[in-house]
Amino acid sequence: MISVHNEPQPTDLGDVRVANRAVVLRHVRVHAPCSRADIAAQTGLNKATVSSLVGELIDRRLVRETGLTENRIGRPATMLVLDGEPYAALGLALAADELVLVAADLAGNRLLTWRRALPVAVSSPTDTVRSVADLARRAATRITGGGRTVLGLTVGVPGLVDATGAVPLAAALGWHDVPLAADLRAALQDPPHTVTVDNDANLAALAEYRHGGHAGVPDLVHLTGGVGVGVGVISAGRVLRGGRGLAGEIGHLSLDPSGPRCTCGRGGCVEALLGLAAVVRRLLPDTADDGPVTDYLPELDRIRALARGGDPQTLAELAGIGRHLGHTASVLVNLLNPEAVTVGGHFVPLAPWLLPAARTELAARVLAPQAGGARLDASTLGATATALGGAVAALATIESGRLPAR
Numbered sequence: 001m002i003s004v005h006n007e008p009q010p011t012d013l014g015d016v017r018v019a020n021r022a023v024v025l026r027h028v029r030v031h032a033p034c035s036r037a038d039i040a041a042q043t044g045l046n047k048a049t050v051s052s053l054v055g056e057l058i059d060r061r062l063v064r065e066t067g068l069t070e071n072r073i074g075r076p077a078t079m080l081v082l083d084g085e086p087y088a089a090l091g092l093a094l095a096a097d098e099l100v101l102v103a104a105d106l107a108g109n110r111l112l113t114w115r116r117a118l119p120v121a122v123s124s125p126t127d128t129v130r131s132v133a134d135l136a137r138r139a140a141t142r143i144t145g146g147g148r149t150v151l152g153l154t155v156g157v158p159g160l161v162d163a164t165g166a167v168p169l170a171a172a173l174g175w176h177d178v179p180l181a182a183d184l185r186a187a188l189q190d191p192p193h194t195v196t197v198d199n200d201a202n203l204a205a206l207a208e209y210r211h212g213g214h215a216g217v218p219d220l221v222h223l224t225g226g227v228g229v230g231v232g233v234i235s236a237g238r239v240l241r242g243g244r245g246l247a248g249e250i251g252h253l254s255l256d257p258s259g260p261r262c263t264c265g266r267g268g269c270v271e272a273l274l275g276l277a278a279v280v281r282r283l284l285p286d287t288a289d290d291g292p293v294t295d296y297l298p299e300l301d302r303i304r305a306l307a308r309g310g311d312p313q314t315l316a317e318l319a320g321i322g323r324h325l326g327h328t329a330s331v332l333v334n335l336l337n338p339e340a341v342t343v344g345g346h347f348v349p350l351a352p353w354l355l356p357a358a359r360t361e362l363a364a365r366v367l368a369p370q371a372g373g374a375r376l377d378a379s380t381l382g383a384t385a386t387a388l389g390g391a392v393a394a395l396a397t398i399e400s401g402r403l404p405a406r
């Protein structure tokens with residue numbers, strides 16, 4: 001599906017070179033500015049190999065010399081940093097009520113951030129695929145017009161995604177058996193870049209790991225907020241996927257069997273207590289009067305206004321939701337012992353009112369002292385974590401050492 005965790009297994013000399021190239025790129029990304037001699041000393045690759053790989057990476061504009069030098073025992077060394085500006089990727093998050101698109105280049109610059117309200121949950125998959133393809137095509141045109149090459153598009157979906165990029169089930173979207181990657185490739189008329197699909201929580205976790213407030217923390221859990229609630233797990237620096245890539249489906253864990261009825265038929269599921277639709281229904285009972293909600297952003301603004309104004313009922317409800325959030329986080333912390341749990345989506349704008357209660361509940365429910373060292377924080381990436389993670393995933397083939405096509 002995506003290759004962030006699939007590093008090339010050396011089987012012949014070409015593969016060895018790909019693997020070594022990945023080592024050099026990773027070293028420069030983490031340690032820049034650094035010299036060729038630094039790379040050789042710290043990776044164990046010999047100097048001639050490093051020199052040859054760096055030459056190739058400079059030629060392809062994946063690495064550049066800074067012009068700065070550092071004197072080591074009288075000898076100046078030219079310093080290297082990542083370039084990557086000629087190469088970009090698109091990440092697109094598909095949610096019940098919106099599309100969010102982020103374009104980023106390999107140097108880590110964010111080139112575009114677009115949101116489009118779209119009633120995905122009440123539209124047909126065919127119409128949604130058309131809208132996704134339109135948005136992706138416009139973004140790709142903008143990026144290539146700026147002189148960059150688009151390497152890939154990765155779409156994040158709140159649901160199960162199989163190895164072919166098909167979506168067997170995305171309840172929050174009302175989808176069953178949608179061959180999304182294949183349909184998108186067809187709608188984009190077999191574009192020159194890759195088109196892949198992944199679970200939204202996996203992509204959001206990847207974005208947190210690379211660009212979030214806890215970037216680089218190797219054991220990290222990200223809880224997405226949306227109509228569906230899912231979990232992306234970074235374990236020892238890799239996305240934890242499970243046997244068939246379906247790990248992280250926490251949305252229908254029942255926290256309170258006598259709680260509100262869930263769409264799955266059970267009671268008190270995480271989604272029925274913490275999902276965006278459940279939160280809005282609970283805090284703004286009048287919203288359903290105008291028919292199904294197709295854009296939740298204005299409703300979240302209303303909740304924030306009530307909370308900021310100190311409305312006692314709103315504050316009490318948010319604290320209650322915060323306790324359920326802490327309960328959910330405690331399950332993850334007891335199970336996985338992460339260093340950080342980040343919450344995304346609608347939990348971000350509501351964080352000032354959710355997190356105090358959530359942290360108290362988390363500490364009370366985790367057996368290890370100080371919640372096993374886990375911090376519970378709102379994502380610093382806001383509502384764009386999944387889309388940004390999509391761009392990160394689409395750039396991963398380069399980071400795994402494969403050169404972009406000429």
Ligand SMILES: [Zn+2]
Nearest residue numbers: 252262264269
């Ligand atoms: Zn359920």
